[in-house]
Amino acid sequence: MNSYIPFGNLKKQYEFLKPEIDKAVMRVLSSGWFILGKEVEGFENTFAQYCGAKYCVGAGNGMEALQIALMALEIGEGDEVITTPLSAAATSLAISHVGAMPVFADINPKTLNIDPDEIEKKITPKTKAILPVHLYGRVADMKRIMEIAHKNHLYVIEDVAQAHGAKFDGKKAGTFGNFGVFSFYPSKNLGAYGDAGGLITNDETLAKKARVIRDYGQDGRYNHVVIGLNSRLDEIEAAILSVKLSYLDTWNFLRKKIAEKYNSGLQGFPMILPKEEANHVWHLYVIQTDRRDLLQKYLDEHGIASQIHYPKVIYQQSAYHFLNIPKGYAPYAEEAAEKILSLPIYPELTEEETDYIIETIKNFFTHGARRI
Ligand SMILES: *Cc1c(COP(=O)(O)O)cnc(C)c1O
Numbered sequence: 001m002n003s004y005i006p007f008g009n010l011k012k013q014y015e016f017l018k019p020e021i022d023k024a025v026m027r028v029l030s031s032g033w034f035i036l037g038k039e040v041e042g043f044e045n046t047f048a049q050y051c052g053a054k055y056c057v058g059a060g061n062g063m064e065a066l067q068i069a070l071m072a073l074e075i076g077e078g079d080e081v082i083t084t085p086l087s088a089a090a091t092s093l094a095i096s097h098v099g100a101m102p103v104f105a106d107i108n109p110k111t112l113n114i115d116p117d118e119i120e121k122k123i124t125p126k127t128k129a130i131l132p133v134h135l136y137g138r139v140a141d142m143k144r145i146m147e148i149a150h151k152n153h154l155y156v157i158e159d160v161a162q163a164h165g166a167k168f169d170g171k172k173a174g175t176f177g178n179f180g181v182f183s184f185y186p187s188k189n190l191g192a193y194g195d196a197g198g199l200i201t202n203d204e205t206l207a208k209k210a211r212v213i214r215d216y217g218q219d220g221r222y223n224h225v226v227i228g229l230n231s232r233l234d235e236i237e238a239a240i241l242s243v244k245l246s247y248l249d250t251w252n253f254l255r256k257k258i259a260e261k262y263n264s265g266l267q268g269f270p271m272i273l274p275k276e277e278a279n280h281v282w283h284l285y286v287i288q289t290d291r292r293d294l295l296q297k298y299l300d301e302h303g304i305a306s307q308i309h310y311p312k313v314i315y316q317q318s319a320y321h322f323l324n325i326p327k328g329y330a331p332y333a334e335e336a337a338e339k340i341l342s343l344p345i346y347p348e349l350t351e352e353e354t355d356y357i358i359e360t361i362k363n364f365f366t367h368g369a370r371r372i
Contacts, residue, residue, distance in 0.1 A: 005344055005353050007305040008187050012348040017243060021193075024239040031235075036215065039238040044198070046245060050165075051172045053180065053200035055207035058233025059214050062161045062183020065197035066094035066131075068231060069157045069179040072209040075100050075128045081157075082122050083131040084114040085313035086333040090183075091133055091159050092314045100128070104315055106330035110275065112136065112286070112340075115332075116144035123148075129155040134163035134173050136274070136309070136342075137189065137255075137283035142168050142176040149177075157181060161197075164190040165252050167279035174200050179210075184241055189255070189283050190248050192237040254347040255282035258354055262343065265358035269365045272339075284309055288339040291364075296341055298364045304357055307342045 014021065028039055040058045048056035059065035075081060077099040083091055085104040092102040105118035114132045130149055132140040142158075149156045156177030160166075164182060166173040174180020182188075184196035201207050212219050217228025259282045263273050272288035286309065289295055299306050313333045315325040328334065343357060 004303045005305060005349075005357065007307055007342075007344055008346050009348045010186055010191075010193075013346075014193075016348075017247075020243045021240060024243050025236055028236045028239050034235045036232055037235050039235040039242070040233050043233070043238040043242045043245070046242060047198065048200055050245060050248075051174055051180065051200050053172075053175050054202045055200065055204065057199045057201075057207055057210040057214060058238060059197040059199060059210075060229075060231035060233065061195040062159075062181065062185060062197040063090035063094050063097075064214075064229060064231035065181045065183070065199050066091065066157065066159065067097050068210050068213045068229065069181050069199055070094060070098045070100065070129070071213050071226075071229075072206050073129065073155050073157070073178060075155070078126065079128040080124060080126040081129045081131050082119050082127060083159075084133050084135070084333070085315055085330045086112060086310065086336060087133040087135060087159065087314065088161065088310070089314055089317060089319070090161075091131065092320070095131065101126075102314070102320075103127070104313070104325070104330055104333075107333045107336065108141075109332040109336065111138060111140075112336055113138060113140040114145075116141050116148060118330075119145065119148055123152055123154075127152070127154060129157055130177075131157045131159060132177075133159040133161070134166060136286055137163050137166055137281040138274075138277060139163060139166050139168035139173045139279065142173075146176055161185070161188060162283035163281055164188065165248050166281040175202070178203060178206060184237070189252060189281055190241065190244055192240050192244075194234070194237055196233055196237040196241065197231075198233060251347040252281045255345055256280070258282070258345050258349055259285050261351075261354050262345075262358065265355075266361060269362065271361075271365075282345055284342045285345040286340050286342050288336065289341065290339060292339050292341050295361070295364055298368050299357075299360060302360045304360060305344060308337075308340060309342050311337060313337050 044056040079100040095102040108115040158177045160174040161183035163173045180200040184192045217226035
């Protein structure tokens with residue numbers, strides 16, 4: 001390989017989409033209408049339809065979309081929300097921003113998703129909601145989670161920021177809970193060319209509340225009924241997302257092909273490989289190894305980018321030191337954080353590049369490791 005393999009390649013994606021994207025962006029620019037117009041409405045409708053949900057509400061980004069969902073469900077001060085400690089910090093930050101308390105339930109080490117048994121252990125009289133994350137593109141156990149929620153009268157907000165198009169029991173991720181919340185950050189499976197997010201729901205009242213909250217709490221112009229946010233999806237981003245949505249299934253298929261290639265090529269080495277599932281959308285391909293840091297360095301030296309999602313569980317971030325959560329609180333999540341490594345996986349990654357990554361990892365475990 002004579003060039004460095006990056007962790008993502010949005011430049012290559014844009015080159016492929018250029019005619020369509022340019023046309024969509026120019027359409028918005030010449031329309032003279034940039035905030036909450038027909039592009040946003042059009043994307044909301046097609047995305048809701050794609051997900052099999054009744055309503056979609058565009059938002060400024062994924063974290064604020066989570067905040068909007070929590071606010072629409074009137075979750076705040078004094079309330080607890082059970083979530084996973086192995087996620088993007090944004091998941092917990094949103095809970096904190098509405099004044100509620102994130103309560104961390106450990107993961108299932110086989111899936112790295114939140115463990116329903118652990119959720120049950122964390123329920124208190126203050127618990128208002130469960131906020132599972134469909135980590136790396138794999139849907140959490142929504143059957144068990146919904147059963148627990150019904151039994152305990154809890155709301156469910158699904159963080160679908162890494163699982164656009166994933167399915168569980170024949171239904172799309174995000175349609176099980178009261179809200180499914182998406183980020184359209186550029187590197188997500190469906191990403192804008194800037195910040196963007198959105199929510200889906202089947203509940204008309206909740207959809208309306210979310211629409212009000214995202215736009216200064218206005219119900220009609222200059223009629224402010226709640227202390228809302230400014231978290232609107234831009235017309236330009238909506239136009240871009242509408243173009244990209246038509247490629248999402250193809251892109252998810254290409255990601256799956258790469259994951260399959262990794263899974264067969266990397267077998268038999270001292271690593272834990274992610275288990276394949278029919279409807280996994282492979283936002284990330286994450287292996288686990290005791291020699292993670294050495295492997296990452298070796299890959300970098302051989303021209304391959306890799307990342308760690310995430311190097312610390314959320315409660316070990318200094319922003320959350322005030323919670324005083326001791327080491328060993330969620331042992332499986334803590335252990336995973338020390339072993340996980342995300343390899344490049346994106347539709348633009350070529351077969352040749354994938355083969356090279358596989359060969360390099362094999363070399364690390366057969367020769368490279370001995371040298372170190
Ligand atoms: C990306 C991401 C978010 C945050 O989305 P932003 O659009 O960056 O605010 C939230 N949760 C998860 C799981 C994510 O991957």
